[in-house]
Amino acid sequence: MTEILLFHHAQGQTPGFLAFAEQWRAAGHKVHTPDLYDGATFGTVDEGVAHAESVGFDEIIRRGLATAAGLPGRIVYAGFSLGALPAQSLTQTRPGALGALLLHSGVPTTTFGSPWPAGTPVQFHAMVDDEWAEVDVLQELSREIASAELFLYPGSGHLFADPSSDDYDEPAAELLMRRTLEFLDRLD
Structure with missing residues (x-):
């Protein structure tokens, strides 16, 4: 059993996001899903991003850090x-950190003022033509971090692993789930 702190996307804690977390729980993992939006959810990524911008990305990060205390x-x-x-x-x-699973996004390591911790494994998952994911950044991260795995799926959907999203892609989501479960099992 691996303990996981899983943060939601810009639309908030959608039913699909929560269902995804349940799949990890059903596989025997302990999953924490803090709500960084105080219960708010949004119907589109654009609406969710607008909300995140109004709150401030630094505040979103601060809220996330506080949940780990x-x-x-x-x-x-x-x-x-x-x-x-x-x-x-x-x-x-x-x-x-035992590891990281960054789904649909990642930023340069310089963003947080410290290097990636040596030996800490990470998986990145995104669709190859996703405009939101900044695939070039994910590719650079996978070259920079020796313990990184980058999985690019065909298509352009952003939240393709969230079954409540319009971007949901069942075959890609199932493959992502299988890969993340294998990752988590390696950490046990």
Whole structure:
């Protein structure tokens, strides 16, 4: 059993996001899903991003960091899109991360003022033509981080692993789930 701190995407804690977390739980993992939006959800990525911009990305990251305060250091940090920001920040700045699962997003390691921790594994998952994912950044991260795996799926959907999203792609989501479960099993 691996303990995971999973952050939601810009649309908030959608039913699909919560269903995704349940799949990890059903596989025997302990999954924390903090709500960084105080219950708000949005119908589109654009609406969710507008909300995140109004709150401020630094505040979103701060809220994410605060949720880790009572959790063990030996944990996997994971995030969907916007949620990759606090997940990546925690992985880079909080000692002891077991690994990271960054779905649909990632930012240069310089964003958080510290290098990627040596030996800490990470998987990046995105669709190859996703305008939101900044695939070139993910490719650079996968070259920079020796323990990184980058999985690019055919298509352009952003939240393709969230079954409540218009971007949902069942075959790609199933493959992503299988790959993340294999990753988590390696950490046990």
